[in-house]
Amino acid sequence: MxxxxxxxxxxxxxxxxxxxxxxxxxxxxxxTACGILLHAAGFNHLLTILVSILVFSGGxxxxxxxxxxxxxxxxxxxxxxxFLELRYALLGSSLSKYLQGQSDRFTFFFAVxxxxxxxxxxxxxxxxxxxxxxxxxxxxxxxxxxxxxxSNLIGSFIGSALKIDLSLVNFAxxxxxxxxxxxxxxxxxxxxICVISIGLSIVFMVLxxxxxxxxxxxxxxxxxxxxxxxxxxxxxxxxxxxxxFKNPAGTPKEN
Amino acid sequence: xxxxxxxxxxxxxxxxxxxxxxxxxxxxFFRNRRIPTWFNEWMKYVPIALFTSxxxxxxxxxxxxxxxxxxxxxxxxxxxxxxGIAYWTRSMALSVIGxxxxxFALSFFV
Numbered sequence: 302m303x304x305x306x307x308x309x310x311x312x313x314x315x316x317x318x319x320x321x322x323x324x325x326x327x328x329x330x331x332x333t334a335c336g337i338l339l340h341a342a343g344f345n346h347l348l349t350i351l352v353s354i355l356v357f358s359g360g361x362x363x364x365x366x367x368x369x370x371x372x373x374x375x376x377x378x379x380x381x382x383x384f385l386e387l388r389y390a391l392l393g394s395s396l397s398k399y400l401q402g403q404s405d406r407f408t409f410f411f412a413v414x415x416x417x418x419x420x421x422x423x424x425x426x427x428x429x430x431x432x433x434x435x436x437x438x439x440x441x442x443x444x445x446x447x448x449x450x451x452s453n454l455i456g457s458f459i460g461s462a463l464k465i466d467l468s469l470v471n472f473a474x475x476x477x478x479x480x481x482x483x484x485x486x487x488x489x490x491x492x493x494i495c496v497i498s499i500g501l502s503i504v505f506m507v508l509x510x511x512x513x514x515x516x517x518x519x520x521x522x523x524x525x526x527x528x529x530x531x532x533x534x535x536x537x538x539x540x541x542x543x544x545x546f547k548n549p550a551g552t553p554k555e556n
Numbered sequence: 557x558x559x560x561x562x563x564x565x566x567x568x569x570x571x572x573x574x575x576x577x578x579x580x581x582x583x584x585f586f587r588n589r590r591i592p593t594w595f596n597e598w599m600k601y602v603p604i605a606l607f608t609s610x611x612x613x614x615x616x617x618x619x620x621x622x623x624x625x626x627x628x629x630x631x632x633x634x635x636x637x638x639x640g641i642a643y644w645t646r647s648m649a650l651s652v653i654g655x656x657x658x659x660f661a662l663s664f665f666v
Contacts, residue, residue, distance in 0.1 A: 327649030334656070348564050355572035364610075365571065369559060371619060378567060383574040384606060391599040393583035394591045401587055408587065412580035418648065469659050472631065475614040476638045476655030478607045483642035483651075485604040494601050495608045502609035503616065503623055510621040515613055519606045526601030527594075 317440035320426065324418050324441075325448035332449050334473040335362050336456020341467050342369035349457040353450040358416050360481070361385055362453070363474035368512075370467065377512050384516050392420045399427045403435050411435070414442035417481070489542040490530055498522040611635070630662035 311319070332353075339349045339362065352362055361382055368378045393415065400408055419442045426433040426441075459465075486492055501522055505514030533540045582591075615631045618624050625632075638655040645651070 327647065330649055331652050334652070343559060344564060345561065348561070348568060351565075352568045352571065355568060356575045358575060360610075361571065361575060365567065369564075372559065375563065375567065379570050379574060382571050383578075385610075386575045387578050388599070388603045388606070389575075390578040390582045391596070391602070393579050393581075394586045394596070394599075397583050397586035397591075400583065403587070405584065408584050409580060412583050413576060415579045415583070469656070469663060471614075472634065472659040473652050473656055475611055475631070475635065476652045477648070478610045478614070479635055479638045479655070480642040480648050480651040482604060482607045482611065483639055484646070485607065491601070491604050495604055498605045498608035499612055502612045506609075506613060506617050506621055507623050512613070514621075515606075515609045518609050519602065522605035522608075523598060523601035526605070527598040530597060530601075 313437065314440065317437050318444055320437075321419070321422065321441040321444040324422060324445055327418075328445065328448045329452045329455075331359055331473065331477065332452025333456035333459065334470055335359060335366070336453035336458075337460040337465055337470055338363060338366035338370075338456075338467065338473075339453065340457045340460030341465075342366040344457070346454060346457050349453050350450055353453040354446060355413075356382075357414060357446055357449060358386065359449075359477055360417075360474070363471075363477065367471055367474060370471075373512070380516065381512055384519060388417075389415060392417070396420065396424060396427070399438075400435055407435065407439070411439055411442065414439075414446050416442075416445070419445045487545050489544070489546075490526060490533075493529075493542070494522055494526040497525060630659055630666045633662055633666070634658040 336349055339352065342365070344352065344366075352365065356362060356365075364381060364385060365378060368381065393412065396415075400411065403411075422441055423433075423438040427438065482495065486495065498518060502515055502518040505518040506512075508514060509517070530543065533543055615628055615635065616623055616625055634655055637658045638651050641647075641654040642651040
């Protein structure tokens with residue numbers, strides 16, 4: 302009880318900083334790796350700051366860097382970014398009910414700084430803490446942008462000072478996506494779509510000789526998941542494939 | 557199109573747009589409406605399909621878009637290590653750092 306009273310006495314900025322701190326600290330190594338790669342891709346310090354604030358997505362920035370390193374065409378980078386960022390439609394719509402009554406201006410700034418990680422924090426806080434306000438959530442987003450941008454800038458400086466084996470740093474991107482896959486694997490159906498996607502993406506990328514194959518395989522695999530889930534729910538509603546796996550770290554209760 | 561500071565700036569600005577639209581439109585549109593079920597059910601499978609394709613591209617697809625696993629043993633082992641770390645810790649930072657340490661060590665020994 303004393304702990305709760307203590308928390309209530311903290312000013313808002315400090316309370317929100319404490320909530321966002323684990324995320325902020327985890328951004329330091331990843332942001333630094335990202336900054337190193339962006340520098341290698343030809344971004345100057347100012348552009349690195351700009352992309353960190355405006356695009357603000359680890360996956361997207363790593364992707365920009367690695368596609369520029371192999372001199373991909375402009376349209377193909379933008380198309381890949383679009384599909385990569387499309388997942389935010391899902392995150393955005395699931396948070397929208399908590400932003401009822403907020404102004405368009407607030408919603409705009411909230412959308413600009415939304416990403417996977419601060420979404421996870423804010424969704425958890427909104428669904429478990431009745432005192433969590435949209436303003437708190439926006440503060441958490443801004444702290445994460447701040448730490449992310451500074452880490453990228455540090456990486457940009459390190460990149461210009463040291464010579465680093467890029468193919469190895471590039472694995473940070475693969476590791477980031479592998480982590481995101483693991484966070485997504487919540488049911489047998491997701492695992493199945495993951496396996497189908499491995500096969501389809503190899504086939505389509507080799508057939509089409511471009512990243513377009515990746516997009517097509519993503520659309521087809523996700524539609525297979527959508528259709529199969531609907532079929533199972535209608536015909537075999539008790540199927541084990543639809544059940545959610547147990548989370549070794551514990552599943553937060555949602556309302 | 558040649559890559560230089562101007563085209564990089566243009567890329568960042570276009571990147572801002574394609575990053576903003578999927579974040580802003582649903583957030584703003586669904587503030588006062590119900591989300592269609594089919595949209596949610598389809599979107600549920602987009603991230604896993606996309607992330608899997610991206611990892612496949614990083615590891616077993618060459619620059620010339622052919623399939624090859626030769627010399628990719630360090631990447632495959634490091635990927636298994638990352639999945640293990642992610643499963644047990646659920647920490648993004650530990651997964652990425654662990655993956656980088658693993659790939660550095662493995663490319664040294666394998």
